[in-house]
Each structure stands twice: as structure tokens, then as C-alpha cells.
Amino acid sequence: MTPIVAVIGGGQLARMMAAPATALGITLRVLVESSEAAAALPAHETVVGLPTDPDAVARLLAHPRPAALTWEHEHIPAEVFDAAAAAGVPARPGLHALLYAQDKIEMRARMDALALPNPAWAHVETEDEVEAFLAVHGGAGVLKTARGGYDGKGVRVIGSPGEATDWLRAAADGGPRVLIEEKVPFDRELAVLVARRPSGELRAWPTVESIQRAGVCSEVIAPAPDLHGAVADEAARIASEIAHGLDVTGVLAVEMFVAGDRILINELAMRPHNSGHWTIDGSRTSQFEQHLRAVLDLPLGDTTPTAPWTVMANVLGGARIALASALAEVDDAGAKIQLYGKGVRAGRKVGHVNVSAGTREEAYARAVAAAAIVRDGGGA
Amino acid sequence: MTPIVAVIGGGQLARMMAAPATALGITLRVLVESSEAAAALPAHETVVGLPTDPDAVARLLAHPRPAALTWEHEHIPAEVFDAAAAAGVPARPGLHALLYAQDKIEMRARMDALALPNPAWAHVETEDEVEAFLAVHGGAGVLKTARGGYDGKGVRVIGSPGEATDWLRAAADGGPRVLIEEKVPFDRELAVLVARRPSGELRAWPTVESIQRAGVCSEVIAPAPDLHGAVADEAARIASEIAHGLDVTGVLAVEMFVAGDRILINELAMRPHNSGHWTIDGSRTSQFEQHLRAVLDLPLGDTTPTAPWTVMANVLGGARIALASALAEVDDAGAKIQLYGKGVRAGRKVGHVNVSAGTREEAYARAVAAAAIVRDGGGA
Incomplete structure (x- = not known):
């Protein structure tokens, strides 16, 4: 069978x-x-x-x-x-769960109902509502379309109601609804990845730190460095409550902001996620294997890391991928390459590298260098 | 591209x-x-x-x-x-190299020419020649067809010339030629896996020990336990000389017998090999990745092990594979499963498991247990 x-x-x-x-x-x-x-x-x-x-x-x-x-x-x-x-x-997951990954207004409302920590937010339909929100949140906010965004698309930092006009008009014309969120002065971004099967069994990987550049994930450090125990516990609790509370099956990624001693939920994804690519080489069970096991209601796999530190660096297309000249150098950096078989164009995620090492500094430096080599074709 | x-x-x-x-x-x-x-x-x-x-x-x-x-x-x-x-x-490899993995008589003759250690052997065409060989080698020998054998097929231990009659007759009728080899009273079997690219670059994995049951590989222990330094060096030297001497490109597996302080070449394979399946989970670069890199003349990958010990255990079909009930138990044993998508029948290799651990004993015990669970469907 x-x-x-x-x-x-x-x-x-x-x-x-x-x-x-x-x-x-x-x-x-x-x-x-x-x-x-x-x-x-x-x-x-x-x-x-x-x-x-x-x-x-x-x-x-x-x-x-x-x-x-x-x-x-x-x-x-x-x-x-x-x-x-x-x-x-x-x-799997069912629409009753996936809805909260599809629609950011539904998600925010549901997080509030579960008493989980949202940034301040509001569904907005008019420029007056935007202005009122900005007035009580320091004059800046993050405007989002409730549906359809990814990799920085459908997200815009604004400082005046006029910057919301086009999306509000589109919403009034039947386009995606619009919400505004406080611009969280965050110190860092975390992601917690868990998998849950229909029976309710849940397994989590260690919480990771995600480094973003221009709204796109650039590197992921596993585990998140210097994470205070209480913060780690709270991040894990939030992800677990969402998985169980929303009846998620499969992999769930919860992106979070850390601002001082506050943790705030940023986004949800109910599928394997960029913040979990490190698991291919850095965990006993990768997020891709775990997702398949979860949706088939098979026992979930061991999420123990296979090295003290693993850093994933995205390869963002811009130049060309010159595998032959890059491979030796990348290998010397202890990096494992994963290419996506996509045409190369500026800013597009065309692959990633993972580096495991005994120290975070070493893993990070090597991963960033290896991703640059893959992107630019190597120097040799 | x-x-x-x-x-x-x-x-x-x-x-x-x-x-x-x-x-x-x-x-x-x-x-x-x-x-x-x-x-x-x-x-x-x-x-x-x-x-x-x-x-x-x-x-x-x-x-x-x-x-x-x-x-x-x-x-x-x-x-x-x-x-x-x-x-x-x-x-890749070319026919001038592959010939020696296709034909055991050509292989033995070439090893002799390279002054590499063969068991005593002879090309035999008559029962008299078989009898003469047995007479000077303790009355027993290993009869082989020069071509077409695998997993114990085309190999037969004999004690009298009459046991060779059918194969000799087939050879006389245009079937594969027949050779006889001394029955080496070996203590253990080793395998050395290397990869070589057309430019000549060569990389080896650590020498492993292969445990056979009924002529079929049952487990592989990486690295080979308690290997004397001189034996390890000699095994690596033999494999390297074969790869360069025969101009092999791609992965080469050299199976060897250790008998006291003698090392003798058993068989060659010029492709990924069962003795290298441990590299999927136990080495920075798997034999399958390395073979692709080698035949494309790409720089070869790092062969460093990722754990002190990795043991591969074959899953030999007999019963059924009950993944759902087995997966949790196998995972608790820290095993990674690889199934081959083949119909299950007695004795057929239908998959394998790899277990990495800090001690050989632990890796071995867990791998054997996990293979049995996969084969028999688990107890839970």
C-alpha cells in the first residue's frame, strides 16, 4: 500500500x-x-x-x-x-483552520478571542479610520491587505491616510479587506514551527530567529540565540495554543515579534515555511517529512537538532547560479545547497544553503558566504 | 542551465x-x-x-x-x-573501466597486473581444472560466474568438481565464463567507497565493515570498528589505486576480506553500493550526491561523517511493511527509514534504516531493531 x-x-x-x-x-x-x-x-x-x-x-x-x-x-x-x-x-488543514492563514483580519480577531498577544490592529474601511488609528499609535502603522500578500507584498508602512487610499478603494470595489497594525518597534523576529496530526499529537522544533531584509527572509538562525527562558516558553506556548485552538493539521509556522519583554504574533502559515528550511539538514525530521506524516495522520518524527547551531541563508536571484564553480567553495564552507529549479530574477528566492556548526558565529558567517557564492557564481 | x-x-x-x-x-x-x-x-x-x-x-x-x-x-x-x-x-565510468566490474575474470587478471592483493584464483573450463585447484586449496573453493551475479547469485561454495558441472557446461555453450577462488577464511569484510571525477580528483569515505547473512549484506557499520591503522591505510590505498589505475569515474565500491593481517579484494562495483547507504544520513555528502557530482565532473563533496557511528541495516522483505504502526517506534530508535517502493517478497531488499549514535553498540542495536520493526510492522 x-x-x-x-x-x-x-x-x-x-x-x-x-x-x-x-x-x-x-x-x-x-x-x-x-x-x-x-x-x-x-x-x-x-x-x-x-x-x-x-x-x-x-x-x-x-x-x-x-x-x-x-x-x-x-x-x-x-x-x-x-x-x-x-x-x-x-x-489538511481544513478550511476552518486554513481561513486564519488566508485572512489576516480573521486571524487577528481569532487571536484576540484566544487571548493571544496581537499588536494593536483595526479593520479599516475609510481614510478617517486610518487617521484615527495613526493618531493613537505614534503616527505610523503597517497597512495590510487581509488576503493575497506574501514576501512583503500586500504590506506597506504608512504615515498618513492618503497612503491607504488605493487599497481602501480596491476593498470598497470588492477587493481584499484592509487592516492596519501598530508599527511594532521590535528587537528581533522569531518563528516557531510545530506540526500537529489529526489525533492531536504535536511536535515543535526549537524556536528560531529570522533575519529579514526588505521584507524578505534572509537568514534563519536555529535555535534563536540568547533567548530568555521565559520568552522561549511563551513563544512555544503561543504556537501550541494556536495549533490546538485552530485545529491545525500539518506544519504551522507562527512568526512573532519580540519587543522588549513583549511577544506579539506577526503572521501564520499552515504549511512548510521558509523559517523551517534549516530542518532539512539540521533536525532529525525535516519540516517536509513532518508535514507529510502529519497530514497522513502518521506518528510524528523526532525534532531534535543534529548540531548545536544551524543557519539557513536564502539565495536570492540576481546574477546567475554557477554551480560548477561554486560547489567546491560552498562545500569547503560545510554548506548543503538546495536549489529550486526556478528561473533566476532579481530578489526571487531561487535556493537556500544550510550550514551546521559548533558555534553560531561560524554557522552564520559560513552560511551567508555560501549563499553569496551560489548567487554570484564563486570566485575560483 | x-x-x-x-x-x-x-x-x-x-x-x-x-x-x-x-x-x-x-x-x-x-x-x-x-x-x-x-x-x-x-x-x-x-x-x-x-x-x-x-x-x-x-x-x-x-x-x-x-x-x-x-x-x-x-x-x-x-x-x-x-x-x-x-x-x-x-x-561514466567508461567501458574500459566498467569491464572490470562486469567480468570477474577480467577483474582478477587486472588486479594481478596492478599487484593488488587477490585471493588465489583460476579461470576454469573443465572439471579437471576445478579438481586441481581444490587439491591445492584445502578441498574447497568459491565458484563464480564471471558475469551476471549479484546478491549471492552466480556464487557457490563447492567441495568437489561435480558441483561445477552445470556452470562449466553452460560456459562451454557460450554462457558466462567460470572462475574459482580460494575460500578465504576471513575474519571480517570491509568495504571502501571512493568517488573519482574525470579530472582525477578522488574522495573516500571512511572504511566500513559489512555484515553478510546468506550472501546478502545485512548491516554496515561506519566506520569499521577497531580497525588497525595499517589495515585501514592498506584498504584505502587499494581502493585509490583501483580508482586511478582503472580510470573509474563516479562511485567505486571495493569489497575486501580481512584474514589475519591479509587484506584481499573480493568484488568491485562502479556505482553507488549498498555499503554506502549509511552516507545518506551519516556523511556530509551522500554517495548518491557524490556519484552525480563525479559523473558531471563537478567538484566532489566533503565526506566527513556527521556522527561518531552510523549503522545501516537492510530491510529484507518477508512479511509486510506497516509504516503507520512502525514509524513511531522506529523514530524512537533514532532511525531514518528509506523505502524502495518495491513489492515485498522473501529476502528482497525493500528498504534500509540508518541510525547514528555516540557508540557503535547503541547504533548497531537500534538499527537492527528498527529494521526488524519496519519489516514486521511494529508491535504497537
């Missing part, structure tokens, strides 16, 4: 599910946007199409029937859940 | 090349015997056919042209090399 897991989305997150699926004898059937998608070649079976296309979704769910349906991004139409239910394929 | 590596053979060795190919952005195009083959789903591109079928080989080598052709078993017809040369695709 070879269980089939159906995945929506052909990017690097689906791509990186292929290796653990193969190791565990799981067949990975992926709905890819095109045959050029990052996941198209590594996927065991592919269906080309969009999740908005009922025929494509039907082929994804067709005989032999998948044991579970999951995805690598949140942009899943509600009709997909109906189709899965009709086909008898459990969708 | 995505280099394509063409691979002949659809078994687990080709299957396990898929994950590192994906990570390095290499496209793996595999000639599989059937669409049910172990490598068929994980391969990035598949051609269904046999290496004896010129049309299938032509499709394997077709546009876009592979950067290299390699394989996961030695049974490659000479015509394949002609086809690769005509298509401008380098075959």
Missing part, C-alpha cells in the same frame, strides 16, 4: 516534499501551475492546472484516491474543500 | 539519486525496466525500456542531450557505449 498525498502548488515547498515522500514510500501527486514549475520534475505525479480550475482539481483527486490533500500556499479556493469532501479525501 | 544525467536501471540505487539531483538542480532521466520500477516515480524523467533495446537507449540519450550517462548496475551492453559516443554523451 503506497499512500498518495495530493498537494496544491508547484513551488519550492512542494518540490522539497518529494525527497521525504520517496524515502517513506509515499506517492506525491502535485497540482502545478505549469510544467516548468519548481515542483514539476521532482513530483511523482503531476497535474497541470490551477486550483481555481475544477477539472484540474478533479484530476488531482481522481483514482487512485489520495489519502490526504494539502498545499504549499494559502490561496486555496473554498470550492477545493467541497471537491475534496465530495471525493472523500481529507483536506 | 539544468544539466541532465541519464541513468540506466530502475532500482533503488537510481531511486536514491533523485533527492540529491533535485537539491542540486540536476535533472535525472532514468531508463526503467517498467513503470512499476523503484525509480520510476521519483525519477524526473523516465524512459521505459531495457538497455538492450536500441530505441529505448536512443530515447534516453535524445534531446535535450544529457551531460553524462551512468547506471545503477553493471549489466550494460557494449552497444550502449557506442550509442553514447555517437550521441556525444560521455559514459
